Structures are given as structure tokens and as C-alpha cells.
Amino acid sequence: MAIVHLREWGDVGMVQSTSSDTERKIISILKVLSGSSEPLGSITIARELERHGIFLSERAVRYHLRMTDERGYTQAVGRDGRMITSEGIKEVKEALAPEQLGFIRDKLEMLAFQTTFDPQKRTGCVSINTSIIDKDKFKKAVSAMKGAFKAGICVSDLVATASEGERLGSVIVPSGKVGLATVCSVVVNGVLLKAGIPSEYRFGGVLEVRNSTPRRFVAVIDYSGTSLDPSEQFIRAKMTSVNQAAKTGNGKILGVFRIIPAPARAIAEEKIAMLKEAGIGGVYALGNTSEPVCQIPVGLNRVGIVQLGGLNPVAAAVEAGIEIENVAESGLIDFERLISFWQL
Numbered sequence: 299m300a301i302v303h304l305r306e307w308g309d310v311g312m313v314q315s316t317s318s319d320t321e322r323k324i325i326s327i328l329k330v331l332s333g334s335s336e337p338l339g340s341i342t343i344a345r346e347l348e349r350h351g352i353f354l355s356e357r358a359v360r361y362h363l364r365m366t367d368e369r370g371y372t373q374a375v376g377r378d379g380r381m382i383t384s385e386g387i388k389e390v391k392e393a394l395a396p397e398q399l400g401f402i403r404d405k406l407e408m409l410a411f412q413t414t415f416d417p418q419k420r421t422g423c424v425s426i427n428t429s430i431i432d433k434d435k436f437k438k439a440v441s442a443m444k445g446a447f448k449a450g451i452c453v454s455d456l457v458a459t460a461s462e463g464e465r466l467g468s469v470i471v472p473s474g475k476v477g478l479a480t481v482c483s484v485v486v487n488g489v490l491l492k493a494g495i496p497s498e499y500r501f502g503g504v505l506e507v508r509n510s511t512p513r514r515f516v517a518v519i520d521y522s523g524t525s526l527d528p529s530e531q532f533i534r535a536k537m538t539s540v541n542q543a544a545k546t547g548n549g550k551i552l553g554v555f556r557i558i559p560a561p562a563r564a565i566a567e568e569k570i571a572m573l574k575e576a577g578i579g580g581v582y583a584l585g586n587t588s589e590p591v592c593q594i595p596v597g598l599n600r601v602g603i604v605q606l607g608g609l610n611p612v613a614a615a616v617e618a619g620i621e622i623e624n625v626a627e628s629g630l631i632d633f634e635r636l637i638s639f640w641q642l
Contacts, residue, residue: 329390330346340359344358383470384430426467427625442615443614451543456481459478460476468628485573495565498556501521504553505553505582509548512583529613538617551607552606557600566584582604591604
């Protein structure tokens with residue numbers, strides 16, 4: 299009897315080990331897909347995994363991709379390969395949370411580097427957030443966002459939409475849903491970077507506004523200490539009052555805090571003005587050398603910048619009781635694909 303008992307435990311251990319190994323491989327594949335805005339085939343995935351010390355044959359990758367398809371983590375895109383779904387992105391975030399402190403900051407820096415938008419020519423790619431909305435709730439959501447866009451509590455009133463099966467950044471729109479892309483604040487930092495101005499990504503937060511003027515941050519999440527986007531967290535926690543801020547000029551909205559070198563202030567001001575002419579704003583306050591901004595101190599020979607969160611209009615819709623799934627910093631989109639929100 300004792301021997302049987304030991305064998306049973308041994309069998310359980312083998313099953314658990316095999317299951318754990320399979321899950322690690324699945325997460326590794328999803329991680330590769332989450333870093334691409336294009337569909338990837340099994341050969342490309344296998345090569346990318348090998349670069350990270352994970353050796354899976356093309357056949358083994360296809361086997362695991364069938365499992366991710368069944369779970370809804372991935373979706374086939376023609377003959378080109380697979381794209382990760384919003385469920386897949388969520389799984390990666392949750393599975394890798396302990397080892398991804400600082401992941402959001404790295405993601406922001408990468409998106410800024412990949413931004414190719416030229417505000418003078420109005421060409422190139424800009425960074426976006428993707429929001430997934432039930433098809434039958436989309437018109438109601440658009441209506442709920444009007445106040446925030448009208449009040450300018452956004453990075454831009456330029457947006458893009460996508461139907462089920464289509465893609466916005468790295469997100470494929472699920473069945474029965476509509477995708478909405480809003481311009482992400484990182485586009486500003488991308489343009490500054492191309493002008494030779496580096497940005498230090500400090501934190502995302504909830505910004506108190508009084509008389510349509512930024513007053514102070516009442517909640518912050520440091521980018522170096524989180525694996526999740528702060529705006530997504532604050533929206534889920536229902537910590538904003540964007541609608542109130544849009545109507546009365548007083549409320550709590552999503553904001554971000556960056557720092558640039560003081561000698562670059564004049565050039566930054568010039569680039570910010572050019573972006574505004576191209577329909578992209580979002581810079582709420584530009585400080586002076588070594589002076590605190592919204593009660594946040596900055597270092598010697600540094601300038602603080604307070605930017606509006608790109609998901610503020612979406613937060614207004616969530617405040618109105620509409621369920622929306624958000625993927626902040628979801629990727630890039632060609633500027634030519636954007637249309638005015640007022641055309642929706």
C-alpha cells in the first residue's frame with residue numbers, strides 16, 4: 299500500500315513538473331508576441347526564443363500555439379502567423395509580474411525610441427493606447443467621452459477605430475467588440491528624443507485640477523516599481539473624476555510626470571508648440587529650471603513636465619458606468635490612420 303502511495307505522489311510530481319514546463323514555454327511565446335506589432339510565424343518565434351536561451355523547434359512552437367489559440371491568448375492572422383490577444387497580454391502581465399518591476403518604464407522608453415512622427419511633415423508613427431469596448435456600448439462610450447475631448451483633457455482629439463479581427467498596435471479586437479485608439483503621451487517624449495532631448499520617466503498619477511489648472515498629484519505610481527501601467531490601475535480603481543473636471547474645471551484626472559535637462563527647455567518648448575499645431579498636445583505644465591512643478595521637486599539643472607494621460611477620455615466613459623478594457627502603450631500607428639474624434 300505504501301509503495302502505491304509513493305507512486306501516486308511521484309506521478310503527481312511528474313504531472314506538475316510537465317505542466318509547469320508547458321506553462322513556462324507558453325508564457326515565453328506570449329512574451330515574444332507581446333513585443334511585436336506584426337503577426338509572427340512559428341519560425342520567427344523559435345528564433346526569437348533562441349536569442350533568449352529557450353530552445354524550441356518550429357514544430358514545438360506550433361504545438362504550443364495551438365494551446366494558446368484554444369485559451370484565447372493568440373489569434374491567427376491569415377498566413378502571416380499569430381498576434382497576441384488582449385487576454386494573452388493580461389496573462390503575460392499576471393504571470394511575469396514578480397520579475398517585471400520597471401517593465402512599464404522600459405516599455406515607455408522603447409516606444410519613445412520607436413516613434414517616428416515628424417510634426418512639421420505630419421508623417422510617421424505615433425504611440426497609442428488601445429481600448430476595447432462592447433459593440434453595443436460603443437456609441438454610449440463615445441458620447442460619454444465628448445466632455446473630456448471638448449475640454450482638452452486628452453493628448454489629442456485624433457483617434458482611430460478598428461472592428462473585430464482588426465488590429466490597433468499590438469492588440470487584435472475580439473469578436474463583438476470595437477477598438478478605440480487614443481494618442482499616448484509618449485509621442486511627445488518620442489519627438490523630444492529625436493531632437494536630442496532625453497526624458498526621465500518618473501511616475502503616472504492622479505492629478506488634482508482646480509479652475510482648469512493643475513494643482514498637485516494626489517496619488518502616484520513610480521514607473522520603476524510597477525509591472526502595470528498606472529493609468530490602467532487608477533481607472534480600474536475608479537479614482538478619477540474626469541467628467542467633473544471637464545464640466546466645472548475642478549476634479550481629478552490622469553497625469554504623468556517627466557523630467558528633462560534644463561539646457562534643453564527652449565528646444566522642448568519649440569517642439570511642443572510644433573506638436574500642438576499638428577493636433578497633438580497633452581503638455582499641461584512646463585516648469586522652469588530646478589523649480590517644483592505641481593508640488594513635485596526636480597533636481598538641479600532639471601525641468602519638470604506634467605503631461606495629460608492619453609486615457610483620460612476613456613476614464614470619463616468608465617465613470618459613466620461603461621466597462622472598457624484598456625491596454626496602455628499598446629504600440630504604434632501611422633499618423634495618417636488617425637481621424638478627428640468628432641467624426642465618430
